[in-house]
Amino acid sequence: QSVLTQPPSVSGTPGQNVTISCSGSTFIIGSNYVSWFQQFPGTAPKLLIYRNNQRLSGVPDRFSGSKSGTSASLAISGLRSEDEAEYHCAAWDDSLSGPVFGGGTKLAVL
Amino acid sequence: VQLQESGPGLVKPSETLSLTCSVSGGSIRTYYWSWIRQPPGKGLEWMGYVHYSGKSRNNPSLKSPVTISMDTSKNQFSLKLRSVTAADTAVYYCARIDYGDSVDSWGQGTLVTVSS
Numbered sequence: 001q002s003v004l005t006q007p008p009s010v011s012g013t014p015g016q017n018v019t020i021s022c023s024g025s026t027f028i029i030g031s032n033y034v035s036w037f038q039q040f041p042g043t044a045p046k047l048l049i050y051r052n053n054q055r056l057s058g059v060p061d062r063f064s065g066s067k068s069g070t071s072a073s074l075a076i077s078g079l080r081s082e083d084e085a086e087y088h089c090a091a092w093d094d095s096l097s098g099p100v101f102g103g104g105t106k107l108a109v110l
Numbered sequence: 111v112q113l114q115e116s117g118p119g120l121v122k123p124s125e126t127l128s129l130t131c132s133v134s135g136g137s138i139r140t141y142y143w144s145w146i147r148q149p150p151g152k153g154l155e156w157m158g159y160v161h162y163s164g165k166s167r168n169n170p171s172l173k174s175p176v177t178i179s180m181d182t183s184k185n186q187f188s189l190k191l192r193s194v195t196a197a198d199t200a201v202y203y204c205a206r207i208d209y210g211d212s213v214d215s216w217g218q219g220t221l222v223t224v225s226s
Contacts, residue, residue: 004154019207033125033211033212034195035211035212037213043218043219044203044217044218044219045203045211045213045214045216046216047212047214047215050212050214051211051212055185088153088154088155090123090212090213092210092211096156096169097167097169097213098156098159098167098169098207099156099207099213100156101153101154101155101156101220102153103152103153104153104154
């Protein structure tokens with residue numbers, strides 16, 4: 001069971017907008033930055049968003065992150081077939097002194 | 111920075127899993143260096159980190175004893191997971207952590223299977 005909660009899957013058609021949620025506790029998401037990673041099958045996760053809403057250089061502006069209270073979201077606008085991947089959220093856990101992750105959300109582009 | 115894991119892909123139950131991460135394009139004397147694993151079909155699990163200062167921290171939820179150490183002369187850090195079971199079968203990633211913030215660089219990952 002992952003510390004952060006994500007939906008197992010979401011889907012959309014090309015051109016649509018989708019949102020992936022990530023929820024946690026006051027002491028984790030509520031107190032620290034949230035990051036988002038994109039992972040294709042058989043490859044390592046890649047950092048997309050850090051500090052809640054900062055895009056890594058080279059990440060298309062179709063990807064955006066936000067946080068409110070104990071929840072965070074990754075929004076993808078103008079969905080493309082190449083966005084089909086698994087997306088993971090993460091945040092620092094002060095009691096653990098380390099990062100915790102969501103279970104991952106598989107995005108299907110139909 | 112680039113990270114590359116190396117080590118055996120098959121370990122027998124009750125034995126020790128040993129992996130090394132080679133870091134290039136940056137010094138291991140900055141940042142925190144970590145191991146993260148992903149069992150087949152499951153989510154990511156942080157295992158622990160080590161810092162040049164000697165500071166280290168393991169995830170207390172891990173059932174098998176973990177040691178993470180660093181060799182600054184080789185710009186490498188290592189993972190030892192003792193008394194492994196089938197539940198330790200996973201893809202193991204080495205990673206760089208910006209403490210209190212985010213995991214910002216990952217190795218390509220290496221699959222380790224625990225089986226007799």
